[in-house]
Structure formats: structure tokens, C-alpha cells
Amino acid sequence: PTASIRLAGEFHVKLAEMAGNPILRRYLDEVATRCSLILAVHGRPHSSECAINEHRDLIKALREGDAEKAVGLMTAHLQGIEGRALLPAADEGDDHLARMLAPYARGAA
Numbered sequence: 470p471t472a473s474i475r476l477a478g479e480f481h482v483k484l485a486e487m488a489g490n491p492i493l494r495r496y497l498d499e500v501a502t503r504c505s506l507i508l509a510v511h512g513r514p515h516s517s518e519c520a521i522n523e524h525r526d527l528i529k530a531l532r533e534g535d536a537e538k539a540v541g542l543m544t545a546h547l548q549g550i551e552g553r554a555l556l557p558a559a560d561e562g563d564d565h566l567a568r569m570l571a572p573y574a575r576g577a578a
Contacts, residue, residue, distance in 0.1 A: 478505040
């Protein structure tokens with residue numbers, strides 16, 4: 470599952486790269502890295518297969534030049550990623566994610 474999570478993150482970064490926007494690419498690189506970490510820790514076992522199908526549908530919409538469909542698919546895909554994560558229980562506090570990522574934030578500062 471770790472390889473599929475990494476590849477899924479690379480897919481999103483590649484899309485940003487293809488858009489030709491270096492700021493978007495840099496932002497997506499950072500977000501994809503953090504999301505990959507979260508999914509590696511909290512992802513459901515079936516997550517990668519869902520993402521593969523969603524990526525295929527998105528590529529098809531882009532090839533067909535259907536921007537409206539692509540936006541809808543990407544929105545649903547991102548919501549699906551969030552839904553497939555086994556996020557910590559509410560009783561762990563609102564700062565659970567911040568505590569988990571704190572060591573990485575210190576290294577980036």
C-alpha cells in the first residue's frame with residue numbers, strides 16, 4: 470500500500486506540473502507529501518483501488534477536454550480521499566494532526 474500511496478501523490482503533482490504553474494506544483498508537492506503520510510498511517514486497505522479508478526476517469530475527462538467534468542471528478546476524488554482515511558477519534562483532540570506533523574514542520578522551518 471505504501472507504493473500505491475506514493476504513486477497516487479505523484480499523480481497529483483504531475484497534474485500540477487502539466488498545468489505549467491510552478492506555484493501550484495510546489496504547493497501540490499507539499500500537500501501530496503503530507504496527505505501520503507496521513508494515508509500511510511490512517512488509510513483504509515481498499516483506498517488505492519478506488520483512487521486508481523478515479524485517476525483513470527479524471528484522465529479520460531482531461532483527454533476529452535471536458536473541464537467541467539474534470540473539476541467535478543477531482544472534487545469528488547479529493548472528498549473520497551478524505552472519506553477513505555481512518556481519521557483519529559474526536560477524543561484525541563483537535564491537535565492530533567498537528568502533533569503528528571510537528572517533527573516535520575520543525576525540520577522545514
